[in-house]
Structure formats: structure tokens, C-alpha cells
Amino acid sequence: MTSPMKIAFLITSFFLFSCTSDEIKKNQSKEFSSIYKNLLKSKKLEEIQENSLARTKKDSTWLSRFNQPIVMISSENEKVQATLVALGNNGEKLTWVSSDGISLSYHNGILIATRGFSQDLISLNHPKLKKPFKHINKSYFKTHRFLDSTNQYEDITFTCMLKKKPTVSLSILNYKVSTDKVIERCDSNFQSYNNIYYLLAGTDIVLKSKQWISPANKSFFTYNFYAFQQN
Amino acid sequence: MVENIEAKTKYLEKFNVYESTDILNNFGMPGSLDTPTAQSFPDGQFSISSSVFGGSIRVNLSFQITESLTGAFRYSRIPSSSGDYRGYYWDRSFDVHYLAYKESKYIPSIAIGLRDFIGTGIYAGEYVVATKSFNNKLKLSGGIGWGRLSGKNSFSNIFGLGNQRSSADVGRGGTAHLNRLFSGKNSPFLSAAYNFSENIDLIAELSSDPYIHETSSIKGMSRETDLNFGFKYKFAPSLTLTGMIMHGNAIGLTGSMAINPKNAPYKSGLEPAPMPILIGEAKISDTEKIIDATQRLLELDGIQLIDLEFQDSAVEIYLVDRNYYNVAQMIGRVSRIISKTLPKKYKIFNIYIFDHHSGFLISEIEIDRKSLMENELLFDGPDNLWKNVNVKNTAKKKSYYGSSNFSPLTWSFYPYLDVMLFDPHAPIRWHIGLEAKARYRMMKYTDISGSLKQPLAGTMDDIKRGPKEGLPNVRSDFMYYHRDIGSKVFVDNLTLNQFFKPFPNIFAQVNLGYLEMMYAGIRSEIIWKDSDKPYGIGLDLAKVRKRATEANFRLKSDAHSIYLASFYYDLPHKWNLKIDGGKYLAGDYGSTVSVARNFNNGWEIGAFATLTDVKFSTFGEGSFDKGITLKVPLHWLTGKKSKYSRSTVIRPISGDGGATLYLSDEKYLYNNIKAYDENSFQSNWKRVYR
Numbered sequence: 077m078t079s080p081m082k083i084a085f086l087i088t089s090f091f092l093f094s095c096t097s098d099e100i101k102k103n104q105s106k107e108f109s110s111i112y113k114n115l116l117k118s119k120k121l122e123e124i125q126e127n128s129l130a131r132t133k134k135d136s137t138w139l140s141r142f143n144q145p146i147v148m149i150s151s152e153n154e155k156v157q158a159t160l161v162a163l164g165n166n167g168e169k170l171t172w173v174s175s176d177g178i179s180l181s182y183h184n185g186i187l188i189a190t191r192g193f194s195q196d197l198i199s200l201n202h203p204k205l206k207k208p209f210k211h212i213n214k215s216y217f218k219t220h221r222f223l224d225s226t227n228q229y230e231d232i233t234f235t236c237m238l239k240k241k242p243t244v245s246l247s248i249l250n251y252k253v254s255t256d257k258v259i260e261r262c263d264s265n266f267q268s269y270n271n272i273y274y275l276l277a278g279t280d281i282v283l284k285s286k287q288w289i290s291p292a293n294k295s296f297f298t299y300n301f302y303a304f305q306q307n
Numbered sequence: 308m309v310e311n312i313e314a315k316t317k318y319l320e321k322f323n324v325y326e327s328t329d330i331l332n333n334f335g336m337p338g339s340l341d342t343p344t345a346q347s348f349p350d351g352q353f354s355i356s357s358s359v360f361g362g363s364i365r366v367n368l369s370f371q372i373t374e375s376l377t378g379a380f381r382y383s384r385i386p387s388s389s390g391d392y393r394g395y396y397w398d399r400s401f402d403v404h405y406l407a408y409k410e411s412k413y414i415p416s417i418a419i420g421l422r423d424f425i426g427t428g429i430y431a432g433e434y435v436v437a438t439k440s441f442n443n444k445l446k447l448s449g450g451i452g453w454g455r456l457s458g459k460n461s462f463s464n465i466f467g468l469g470n471q472r473s474s475a476d477v478g479r480g481g482t483a484h485l486n487r488l489f490s491g492k493n494s495p496f497l498s499a500a501y502n503f504s505e506n507i508d509l510i511a512e513l514s515s516d517p518y519i520h521e522t523s524s525i526k527g528m529s530r531e532t533d534l535n536f537g538f539k540y541k542f543a544p545s546l547t548l549t550g551m552i553m554h555g556n557a558i559g560l561t562g563s564m565a566i567n568p569k570n571a572p573y574k575s576g577l578e579p580a581p582m583p584i585l586i587g588e589a590k591i592s593d594t595e596k597i598i599d600a601t602q603r604l605l606e607l608d609g610i611q612l613i614d615l616e617f618q619d620s621a622v623e624i625y626l627v628d629r630n631y632y633n634v635a636q637m638i639g640r641v642s643r644i645i646s647k648t649l650p651k652k653y654k655i656f657n658i659y660i661f662d663h664h665s666g667f668l669i670s671e672i673e674i675d676r677k678s679l680m681e682n683e684l685l686f687d688g689p690d691n692l693w694k695n696v697n698v699k700n701t702a703k704k705k706s707y708y709g710s711s712n713f714s715p716l717t718w719s720f721y722p723y724l725d726v727m728l729f730d731p732h733a734p735i736r737w738h739i740g741l742e743a744k745a746r747y748r749m750m751k752y753t754d755i756s757g758s759l760k761q762p763l764a765g766t767m768d769d770i771k772r773g774p775k776e777g778l779p780n781v782r783s784d785f786m787y788y789h790r791d792i793g794s795k796v797f798v799d800n801l802t803l804n805q806f807f808k809p810f811p812n813i814f815a816q817v818n819l820g821y822l823e824m825m826y827a828g829i830r831s832e833i834i835w836k837d838s839d840k841p842y843g844i845g846l847d848l849a850k851v852r853k854r855a856t857e858a859n860f861r862l863k864s865d866a867h868s869i870y871l872a873s874f875y876y877d878l879p880h881k882w883n884l885k886i887d888g889g890k891y892l893a894g895d896y897g898s899t900v901s902v903a904r905n906f907n908n909g910w911e912i913g914a915f916a917t918l919t920d921v922k923f924s925t926f927g928e929g930s931f932d933k934g935i936t937l938k939v940p941l942h943w944l945t946g947k948k949s950k951y952s953r954s955t956v957i958r959p960i961s962g963d964g965g966a967t968l969y970l971s972d973e974k975y976l977y978n979n980i981k982a983y984d985e986n987s988f989q990s991n992w993k994r995v996y997r
Contacts, residue, residue, distance in 0.1 A: 096719030100609075100629045104941060104951045105721070111944050164583020169684045177579025181684050189684055191580030191997065194573045194946060198997065201686040221686065225571035225943070226907045227633065227991040292574055 129157040135250040136304065145302035147172050149180065152286070152295055162302075180298070184208055185273065185282030187289070187298070195292035198223055209258050209273065209280050212240045218262060222290055232291075234262035234269075246274045248283055249304055255283060267291055276303070325349050325570035328547035328563040329508055329539050333358040334422065334430075335367025335379045335563070336404050339498035339512045340535045340551050344448040345418035345438035347406040350374045351569045353912060353937075360551065360559025361521055361528025362386035362395075368935070368957070369402075370912055372904065377404040380935055380957070382734065385429055386527035387520035394526045397731045399929075399959065401425050415439035421488065422455070429520065432456035433489050434496075446500040451493045458517025459533055461492035500539075508539040510551070518554065531555030568910035573946025575997065578636075581608070582643040584683045589650050597648050602712075604644045609948060610637060613661065613710045621655035625705055627712075629663050630948045632909045632940055635689075635988050639995035642674045661707050662979045665806045666752055667814055670838055670983040671701040682996075689995045696992075698985040700811035700838045706751040718745040723760060725767060729959050732772070738765030738789070742799070752808075757801035757821075762794055777925035778963035781867055781892040785961065787856045788824055797858035799824055812837050814976050823969045824858050826851040826867075830968065834976045836875075838984045845873040845977055847887075849968060867892050869967060875977055877986055881905040883913070892966040895919035899965065901936070907990050909940025909952050917965030925964070932965040934958030 096102050132138065134148070142159070150157040160180065164171030169188065171181040178192035186208050188200045201219040204211060215237045222230040237260070244257040253276065260271040269288035276283055283303055288295045330346050332338025335356045337346040348354065348371040356367045363386060369379035379402040390396045400423035410416035415437040423430035436450030451465065454472065463470055472491025494515035501509045512535045521527035537551030537559075549561040582604065591597055594617065601624075602612040609630035616623040624645060631637035642656055656674040661667065678695040682688035707713045720743050727736040740763045746756040762768075767789040774784035802820035809815070815833040822830055828851030836843035849869040855861035871889040878884055883905055888898040897920055903913025916933040923930035940952040954972060972978070981987060 094720055094722070096717070096721070097714070098717045098719065101719055104949060107941055107945045107947060107949065164585055166584050166586055166680060166683050171583035171684075173580060173583065179580030179583060181583070183684070192578070194575065194577055196575055196997065198575075198993075199684065199686045199688060219686070223575035223993060223997065225569050225574065227993055228907075229993060 126155045127157060129159065130155050134299075134301075139249060139301055139304060140306070142301075142305065145305055147180075148299040148301055149174075149178075150297040150299065152297070154297070159301075182298075184280065185275075185285060185300070187285075187287040190289050190293075193289060193293045195222055195290040197221070197289050198229070207280070209238065209240075209256075209275060212238050212258075214238075220288075220290065232264050232267060234264045234267070236260055236262040243277060244274070246284060248274075248299060249301070251304070253277075253283060262288070269295060271295075324544060325567040326352055326545040326565040328354065328356075328545060328565045329541045331356050331367075331369070331547065331549075331561070331563040331565075333360075333365060333549075333551075333559070333561050334402060335365070335369040335381060336377060336402055336420065336422075337406075337418070339448065339500055339510050340537050340549070341514045341516055341553070342448070342496045342498045342512045343404065343418065343420055343434050343436050343450065344446070344498060344500075345406060345408075345410075345416040345436045345450075347371060347375060347377055347404070347418075348565070349567060349569075351906065352565050352567045354563060354565040356561060356563035358549070358559060358561035360553050361518075361557030362524070362526045363521060363528075375406040377406075378402065379404075381423075381430075382729065383430070385520050386524040388523040389520075390524065390526075392731050394524055396429060396520070397729070397734060398429050399729065400430050410439060424485075424488070430455060431487075432516075436496075444502050448498045448500075450496055452496055452515055453489050453491055453493050454487075455517070456496065456515050457492045457494040458519065459494055459515045461494040461515070464489075464491060464493055503538075506541045508541075510537045510539065510549075511535070514554070528554065528557040568906040568908060568912075568943070571908065571943050571946070575994075576942070576948075577946035578948050578997070581640045581997070582647055584643055584646055584680050586680065589648055591648065592650060597650075601645060601648045604648065605641065608637075608640045608644070610641060611712045613707045613712060614705065617653070620652055621657055622649060622653045623657045623659060625659045625661065625668070625707070627661045627663050627707055629950060632942055632948075632950050632952075633991040633994045633997075634660075634983060635992040636948075636994040636997050638672055638674070638988065639997065642676075642679050646676055646679060659701055659703060659705070660983050662983070664973045664979055665814070665816065665976060666706055666708065666748070667806065667808050667980070668701055668703050668705055669814075669980055671699055671703070672988065673697040684996075689993050692995060693989065693992050696988070698838055698983075698988050700836075702811045708748060708751045715748040716745070718743070725765070727767060727770075727960065728957060730770060730772065732770075733766060736766045736770065738767040739763050740765075752806040754804050755802070756804060758799040759796055760799045761796045762792060768793055772960075775927040775962055777927070778893045778895070778921060779865065779867070781853075781963050782825070782961040782966040783927075783963045785825065788858055791856040792858050795857065797824070798860070799858070814980055816976060818974065821854065821860075822849075822851065825854055826968055827854050827862055828852055830869075830970075832976055834980060836977065836980045836984065840984075841877040841986055843875045843977060843981070845875065847871045847873065847967075851892075851968070867894070871967070873977075875981075877981075881907050881990065883911070891917075891919055891964070892968070893921070893963045895921045895964050897921075897965055899932075903936060908943055909938065910943060911936070911938040913937075919965045921964035926962050929959040929962065932958070932962060 145162050146159045148159050158174045160172035160174045163173045169183045171179050173179045181189040183205045190197045199221045203216050215235055218236050219231050219233045224230045239259045241257040244255050246253045246255045255274040258273040262269055272286040273282050274284040283300055285298045286295050330337050333341050338344050350371050352371045354369045358365045364384040367379050367381045372378050381400045383398050385396040402422045404420035406418045408417040417437050419435050422432045432454030434450050434452040438448040440446045468490045470492045473487035496515045498512035503509050513533050518530050522530050532555040535553050539547050539549045541547045545565045547563045551559045553559050598615050605612045611627040613625040628637050654676050658672045660670050662669050675695040678692050682692045723742040725738045741761045743759045748754040770786035774780040800821050802818045805817045807815040817831045819829045821827045830849035832847050834845045851867055853863040853865040871887045873887045876884045883903045885901040890896050897918050899917040901915035903911045905911045913936045918931050935957040938952050938954045942949040
């Protein structure tokens with residue numbers, strides 16, 4: 077029907093000039109082509125590179141550059157790290173936001189919600205949020221709530237217990253701090269995890285923690301650097 | 308503790324397997340190789356499989372319609388000495404399989420199934436089968452088959468329905484032959500599946516299928532034994548390859564893939580975190596600055612602010628949302644942003660949403676600011692907030708036309724792909740080309756829109772068959788259009804569109820001009836839809852004339868009309884029903900029933916059938932118009948916000964009975980209006996704080 081030259085010319089011009097005045101349509105096409113590109117790429121995830129913050133030495137001089145309260149989160153292998161600033165304050169609940177669109181909400185140091193992960197912790201049912209570290213060696217139930225792919229809740233209820241190791245030395249920034257190490261062991265039929273909290277000795281102030289989000293996103297560390305900030 | 312156990316059980320069920328391709332047989336249904344087993348796929352699984360052996364090719368689409376009911380649609384090449392196309396039949400068939408009892412400790416699972424019950428009947432057969440598993444290592448299945456499954460080792464009908472299978476007049480295919488189900492002699496079949504290793508199952512089966520057509524042709528196979536042997540290699544839950552030796556003669560392969568709309572690759576999505584709620588007084592008080600800040604923050608979340616109007620203690624926010632399929636998530640983000648930018652005295656947020664295509668102001672959502680804040684991080688926050696939310700149709704008359712955020716002209720250049728299935732001379736026909744689209748909004752509710760197409764390459768202009776006989780050729784002569792258009796640029800559509808909304812719950816449009824490749828004229832649609840009702844009513848009327856086969860601006864003299872009334876109903880569990888009734892293009896009277904399962908995430912899988920007063924024999928191949936519909940949302944695949952989805956209709960070549968106009972989805976108002984009704988907000992309200 078059409079000469080091969082004409083087809084080649086038209087297809088080439090299509091790839092060169094395929095366009096729209098509509099930003100939303102443009103994004104849709106971009107997203108569609110990214111699906112095909114991802115399919116063509118190897119399925120194996122590339123080795124995660126250490127990001128620049130992970131390579132940076134974190135000390136009090138570094139911290140003094142921040143003129144607002146920050147926390148730092150870190151992957152379990154400490155290779156990916158990000159700083160977050162407090163943007164939300166709803167009663168006793170604080171929400172910290174990173175520049176790449178992740179937010180974490182804490183209530184007295186306990187992670188109660190995440191946003192921006194693939195399997196976010198939508199909410200947490202914790203019976204002792206007022207005094208989370210008071211009841212050592214007593215079991216309690218805790219429910220992590222997620223959303224499934226059809227916008228319904230997916231709840232996992234854990235049986236948890238706290239154990240406390242007093243006077244553990246914690247290296248944070250360039251300080252050595254005496255802390256109480258609290259380990260929260262949580263089990264369900266399908267998932268188990270250990271959350272670890274380093275509390276400033278004799279207080280309920282969490283300086284560092286490792287907390288579990290979800291089956292897909294696992295655990296990460298939180299460094300509450302704001303406890304060391306002057307302003 | 309009881310509550311805890313319940314939660315765990317719920318978790319177990321929900322975290323079940325989503326894809327399982329190692330239980331597909333050569334027909335794309337639960338089974339071993341050719342024989343069925345009493346199993347079912349995970350609920351919602353959509354499978355595509357193809358098997359090739361002994362000259363036969365089967366391409367199967369199957370869908371786990373409910374937890375117990377499986378359906379399949381198949382297109383097969385069957386070698387036969389009487390084959391009507393180069394020694395083969397190209398044949399469509401439908402199967403259903405119902406798992407009546409799930410295996411317990413001592414009792415096997417039991418299933419009943421119908422193969423090819425509305426096709427030409429080449430594969431027609433029925434079965435009852437039982438399956439028992441032993442230590443998750445061995446699965447034994449045994450059953451009795453009728454029809455094609457009673458070809459070998461048969462004995463008297465166990466139901467006393469006689470040993471002579473009732474004949475069925477298959478005619479042009481497409482009709483159900485219920486009278487002969489489970490009639491005639493019956494035969495046993497058996498299968499065993501041994502789980503050799505994590506990824507490999509070894510299969511042996513005794514099949515009663517006589518393969519009469521296939522063994523009658525040199526293009527087919529010979530049948531040396533009743534036994535089939537094979538293995539299934541599971542690369543992943545969603546991909547299995549089966550190798551087999553069929554009846555001691557033919558080596559075969561089956562590839563099976565599956566996807567489950569309930570198992571999104573990015574779980575609950577990758578959208579960046581929303582604006583957190585900050586208790587305290589907003590820093591800005593100047594109205595202009597508030598509007599600027601609100602607009603900027605909304606834009607970051609992909610939402611267009613059209614207007615912001617301040618009342619005493621309430622604020623009215625007018626928006627266009629073109630990005631969020633989950634409308635509750637969009638409302639949550641809007642509410643968070645304005646709770647940040649607006650002074651405390653505004654206690655009620657009234658959010659008004661425009662439909663971008665029509666320009667209608669569709670719904671009003673009232674959010675209580677205090678409730679929004681109090682529930683932000685609570686365990687049952689979304690459910691508590693919903694109690695204070697009010698969604699209704701709005702009587703407001705605003706338009707987005709004239710807003711600085713609205714551009715009256717939009718255009719695009721993109722490729723297009725047209726696909727036509729099931730032409731016996733070439734099962735898949737296609738055409739690619741370039742399409743230029745433009746739309747200009749001249750007034751508040753008036754626009755002109757059009758599309759020019761340049762075909763580049765393909766096979767649609769080479770269709771050998773001619774139009775059907777017996778009815779006015781309203782659709783079945785489509786091949787003349789492709790032939791005469793050839794490689795020329797043509798006007799696919801060019802219409803003047805006027806939208807009306809005389810009452811809060813009445814929405815209407817008139818389209819005038821070149822409506823589609825084959826028709827020009829005037830069409831109007833009127834929809835009644837109350838936001839708080841799960842149903843709506845529509846009228847679709849058109850007076851049209853055939854376009855010249857070159858699809859230029861000339862018209863032919865043939866005039867036709869359509870008068871259709873539609874009833875839409877959102878059934879429980881996200882099943883959607885639509886019933887149309889009235890007069891179709893060829894002047895025939897009848898009704899279309901469409902049913903679709905919606906997965907509450909944009910995925911929709913459905914089927915439709917149109918029966919009119921046209922006789923099956925007059926309609927021709929397939930006997931009546933029917934098809935399978937599939938809608939896949941982009942956001943499910945990428946995890947990022949998007950309203951866009953790709954729709955596909957799998958249907959036989961169009962006949963003239965039950966024909967309507969071919970218009971793009973956006974030309975039908977109902978779904979655009981329904982996107983913002985109470986049900987749509989409620990069904991994804993759990994995402995309001997996401």
C-alpha cells in the first residue's frame with residue numbers, strides 16, 4: 077500500500093515529533109514507555125549504591141548546618157540514608173518529610189505511619205502509645221495496617237514483648253551516650269521482627285531506633301538528631 | 308485473643324497465592340494436560356496460555372470469575388479433513404468450570420465443567436471430576452466425561468439420559484446447546500500429578516478424548532494410546548511451561564502466564580507522601596497569597612485549582628482532577644493542603660469537582676476540618692472521617708472555561724493501532740498509523756474536536772470476505788472503508804459538541820458532525836445520575852448517514868437511527884451491570900446486557916451480549932454480537948497516580964445486528980459522572996490519608 081521509504085520516513089518522524097500540548101497525556105505516554113523499558117531490562121535489581129549522605133561523616137559540625145530539627149533514616153545496611161524535616165505536628169504525633177517524598181510519623185518515638193513506600197504502614201494500633209516503654213516483659217498485641225491492591229485493609233496483628241538492657245553505650249554523631257536498649261520482639265504466624273530502641277538512660281527519649289514497616293519494606297533505622305541540635 | 312486469631316486468619320486468606328499457572332491444562336482451565344481436575348485458580352487470576360501439538364493450536368484466555376467459577380475463551384486451529392480453511396478449522400469456544408466442593412481431610416474436591424458450550428461444538432464436552440491431594444506431593448484426579456470426552460472406553464449414561472447424545476444444530480455457532488449437556492455415553496478419565504521438585508510437576512493421564520477431527524487429517528496426529536505424559540516447569544507462580552507427549556504420537560508445548568489484578572506490582576502505590584497536617588494558625592492571611600500558595604501546592608500534587616471562594620466559616624474549592632483514579636486520595640490531599648494554607652476560621656471545606664472532558668461540575672464533597680485533623684493518624688481514621696463527609700450532586704453553575712489554569716486548545720500526535728480478531732483468513736489483522744487529535748473549547752459548554760489518521764502499514768485493507776447478507780449493511784461492510792482509505796489520510800471524527808446540565812443530576816450532550824469512520828450525523832446522550840444512588844439511567848439517540856468509503860467529507864444516502872435506553876447498576880462486590888434496550892443501527896430491536904467485575908483499582912473484566920429480533924441465521928457467523936471487555940489501569944502498573952487506562956474488546960468480526968456507533972470511551976458520559984459519585988469515594992476512602 078505504501079512504499080517502504082514512506083513508512084520509514086513517517087515512523088521516524090513519529091518518533092521525533094510524537095507530542096502533545098497536554099502535560100498529563102505526555103506523562104501517561106512517558107509512563108507507558110517506561111513500563112516497556114523496564115520489561116526489557118533485566119529483572120534483577122541493580123546493586124544499591126551507597127548514597128552521598130551515607131558516605132558523609134555525621135558529627136556535630138555537620139549537624140550545626142541544619143537550621144531546623146532533623147531526623148535521619150537509614151536502610152538496614154546503612155547504604156541509603158536521608159534526612160527528614162518536621163512538617164507535621166498533630167498533637168503528640170510528629171510527621172517528618174524527606175525531599176524525595178517519604179514521610180514518617182512518630183508518637184513518642186514509635187513509628188505509627190509511613191507514606192511514600194510501596195507497602196506503607198497506613199496506621200498502627202498500639203495499646204501503650206502514651207508510655208510505650210513502661211511495660212517490660214509483658215506481652216501485648218499490636219496491629220500493623222496496610223492497604224492491599226484493591227484498596228482494602230490488610231491487618232497483621234503481632235504479639236509483642238519488651239526486654240530492656242540498661243546502660244548500653246551508643247555512638248551517635250561524634251558522641252558516646254549512655255542508653256537503655258529496649259528490644260521489642262513481635263511475632264505473628266507469618267511475620268516476625270525485632271524493633272530496637274536506644275533511650276537516653278533513665279528517660280523515654282528515643283535517640284536511635286530500628287523499626288519494622290511492612291512485609292515488603294522491612295525495617296529501617298531512625299536517628300533522632302534533633303535531640304542534639306542547639307536551635 | 309479471639310480477635311487476634313480472627314485477624315491472623317484474615318491475614319492468611321489475604322496473603323494467599325495470587326497467581327498459579329501450574330494448574331492450567333491445554334485448554335487454559337484447571338487440569339492436568341488435556342483432562343480437567345477439581346481445582347480452581349486464585350480468585351481474580353487472568354491467564355493467557357497457548358498450547359501446540361499435533362497440528363492443533365489453542366490460545367486460551369481464562370479468568371477466575373469468582374472463587375469457585377472459572378471461565379475461558381479460546382481460539383483454536385483444529386486440523387480436520389473437513390476443515391473449512393486449508394485443512395483446518397479456526398474455531399472459538401467458551402468453557403465454564405465450577406468448583407462445587409473444596410477438598411477436606413477425607414473427601415476430595417469436586418468440580419463440574421462445560422467445554423465449548425456456546426461455540427460450534429468441536430470441543431463440546433461436559434465432565435464431573437474429583438481431586439485428592441496427598442501430602443502436597445501427589446494429586447490424583449478422576450472423573451467422567453460426556454460429549455467429546457466420551458470417545459474412548461465409554462459406557463452407558465450414568466444419569467439415564469440415554470446413550471445417544473442429543474444432536475445440536477450448531478448453525479453459525481455462538482448459541483448454547485443446553486439440551487445435549489451430559490447426554491449420551493460417558494467415559495472415565497484419570498490423572499496424576501507428582502510434585503517432583505519445587506519447580507517441576509510430573510504428569511500422567513488417561514484421556515478419553517478420541518481426537519476424531521485431528522486424526523482424520525494428515526495435518527493432525529495419530530492416536531496410539533489413551534495415555535498422555537508430561538511435565539510442568541514453573542519458572543514463577545505467574546509463568547509455567549508444560550512439555551508433553553500426547554497419545555503416544557505428538558510432542559507438545561504449552562506456555563501459561565497469569566496476572567492477578569489483586570496483586571499490584573507496587574502494592575499500595577508509590578505516590579510521594581501527602582502534606583502532613585500541622586496544628587496551628589496558618590502563616591498567611593492575605594487572600595491573594597492564600598490562593599497562590601494553595602494553587603502551587605495543589606499543582607505539586609497534580610490537581611488544578613480553578614477557584615477558591617471564601618464564605619463565613621466555609622470555603623468553596625473548585626478543582627479539576629485528571630490524575631487520581633482513587634478520588635478519595637485526591638480529596639485527602641486537597642483537604643490537607645487547604646488545612647495548611649487557610650486560616651483556622653474556615654471550618655468546613657466544600658470541594659467541587661469538574662469533569663475535564665465535559666466541563667460539568669459534578670459533585671460537591673463536604674469535609675469537616677476538625678474531623679480531618681483529629682483522624683489523621685488514627686488507626687480507624689478514614690472510617691471515622693467518612694462519618695462526617697457528605698457527597699452530593701451540585702446545583703452550582705460554575706465553569707472552568709476562562710480560568711487561567713485552563714487552556715482552550717489541546718492537541719496531540721501519537722501512533723494508533725487498530726486490531727481485528729478472528730478473520731478465518733488471518734486470525735489477527737492490524738493497522739498502525741499516526742493520529743493527530745485536536746480539541747478547541749469555544750464557549751463554556753461548547754467545543755469542537757477531531758481526529759485525522761494516517762494509516763502506515765497493516766493488513767486491514769486486505770480483508771477478503773465481503774459484507775453479510777440479510778440486513779442493511781451498517782457495520783459488516785467496514786472492510787470497504789479500509790480498502791478505499793488505503794494509505795490516505797482520513798478524518799476519523801470531527802464533531803461539534805455541546806454539553807448541557809439543566810438539573811444537578813441530569814447531564815446531556817449533543818455531538819454533531821463526523822462521528823466515526825463510517826457515520827456522520829447527530830447524536831445526543833442524556834444521563835440521570837444521583838450521587839448517592841448506585842444506579843443511573845441514560846438515553847442515547849442518533850440520526851446518522853453513512854460516510855463515503857474513503858472517509859472523506861462526502862456522505863452516502865443510507866440513513867439510519869439509534870434509539871437506546873440504558874440502565875446502569877453498581878451491584879454489590881464491585882460488579883457493574885448495564886442493560887441497553889431499543890433500536891439498533893440496522894433497524895433491529897433488542898437489548899445488550901453487559902456485566903463486568905471491577906477490582907476497585909481500575910481493573911475491569913467483563914462480557915456483553917446483544918440479542919435483537921434478527922434471526923441467528925440472518926446475523927451470520929457467531930449468531931449474535933458478543934464480546935469480552937478488559938480494562939487495565941496505568942497506575943496499577945507504575946504505582947504512580949494516573950486516571951488513564953487501556954481498554955480492549957475481544958469480539959468476533961462485527962455483524963449488522965445489534966450494531967451501534969463506535970465512539971471513544973470519553974464520548975459516553977456515565978462513567979465520567981460516576982467517577983465522582985458517593986460510591987466511588989466510599990470504595991477507596993481507606994486511601995484518604997494515603
